[in-house]
Amino acid sequence: MRHGNTLPSLVLLTTGALALVGCSSSAAPARKDAANAVKLGIPVELVTTTADGAVIKLLPADTGQKLVFGMNLTSPPSRFKDDKGKQVGFNVDIARLIAKKLGKDIKIEDTTFEAIIPGLQSGRFDLTVSSMSRTDERLEQMDMIEYMGAGEGALFKKGNPDDIQASAKTSLCGLRVAAMSGSYQEQTSLPETSKKCAEADKNPVKATAFPSNNESILAVSSGRVDAAIADTPVVQYAQTQNKATFESLIFDGTKSHNNVGLPKGSPLTPAVAAALQKLMDEGSYQKVFDKWGIGNLALTVASTKQTPVGQ
Structure with a gap:
């Protein structure tokens, strides 16, 4: 991957603030400050074009x-x-x-x-x-x-304590997994994975929908969930911005x-x-x-x- 800019580290909220993030089997109420749940460095290059x-x-x-x-x-x-x-x-x-x-x-x-x-x-x-x-x-x-x-990726605590594997989405079976409400991951991917878990005689994914990817990421950091799944750029960005806290992977065969x-x-x-x-x-x-x-x-x-x- 080419990097046009090096971005400063992502700074997570304190544990007390993380406790405000909802965690349930359905979408939690949206927080007004959800977009500012993390502090991020932002590349400043201006890209322009002209009317055609x-x-x-x-x-x-x-x-x-x-x-x-x-x-x-x-x-x-x-x-x-x-x-x-x-x-x-x-x-x-x-x-x-x-x-x-x-x-x-x-x-x-x-x-x-x-x-x-x-x-x-x-x-x-x-x-x-x-x-x-x-x-x-x-x-x-x-x-x-x-x-x-x-593609579709997973974000989890550094050290990968639950042994989540890029080669097998069924490695999510029995885990608490966050996804953004209304996303492909919440509506399609996690339900399909749970079906495969049942076929393999494993526990289903304990899916939790959050109003935003930010809140899913914070739930991983706080320990409310074991992992979050989202599109490739989301998980990669969160991991590269806070390498001391997170690891990430991209599931095989999910490019789109x-x-x-x-x-x-x-x-x-x-x-x-x-x-x-x-x-x-x-x-x-x-x-x-x-x-x-x-x-x-x-x-x-x-x-x-x-x-x-x-x-």
């Missing part, structure tokens, strides 16, 4: 001057807020570049991950750049455009592509796909991924159809 007339012509004539993106700003390093409340992260950077390439202003509305798809359907949001993987259920409700590689999401049949989809492809071709897209140390996850084609992923 040919891409702009693909927009419907009645498109407004502002594009509204829905994001849950609680998931470093993809989308979160710094200690001054500024919206940052590689998804935020990509969203800004898309809007700029389309000649539009941008508004990013902070919401929960679970509220993004309903917000797209209701017209509250025009699109989202929130590291969404494709599922059959999501494809029934959304247009999706591939924009980055991903994450997607920009729009309402099903959105007239904006062709223009957004074209804008993203232009960003890839000109190099500004790659600069964003290098800036955040995830250059190896960059793609070269902004496909509206699922493309093969090499494992």
Whole structure:
């Protein structure tokens, strides 16, 4: 992995503050300061682009001057807020570049991950750049455009006391495992793993849903759960920022592509796909991924159809 910047260490909350984080079999109430649950160093390089007339012509004539993106700003390093409340992260950077390439202003509305798809359907949001993987259920409700590689990883205490293995997700059987509410991990991956646990005559995963990845990470640190699972950048970032506390791994055979999401049949989809492809071709897209140390996850084609992923 190439690293565009070296980021300062992640500083976790004290044990007393960690006790405030909910832990249950269902999503805990969202905390107002969830996005600031960890203190993070942030790369400062500014990546820019210019509007493209040919891409702009693909927009419907009645498109407004502002594009509204829905994001849950609680998931470093993809989308979160710094200690001054500024919206940052590689998804935020990509969203800004898309809007700029389309000649539009941008508004990013902070919401929960679970509220993004309903917000797209209701017209509250025009699109989202929130590291969404494709599922059959999501494809029934959304247009999706591939924009980055991903995988599924686990974060756990240093020393790996529960012997979690990259080669076997069933090594999570019987463990307390956190995932973000509404995520692929919570809705699909952990239930499927529990089924495999039952087939192997093992105890199911004791899954706990948290409103944000930050809170899942804090639950691992506090000992409320044994591990957290999330997309590759989330677990890698948390581990590299606090090597004395965490270890992480990426499960074998879980590589996939994450997607920009729009309402099903959105007239904006062709223009957004074209804008993203232009960003890839000109190099500004790659600069964003290098800036955040995830250059190896960059793609070269902004496909509206699922493309093969090499494992």
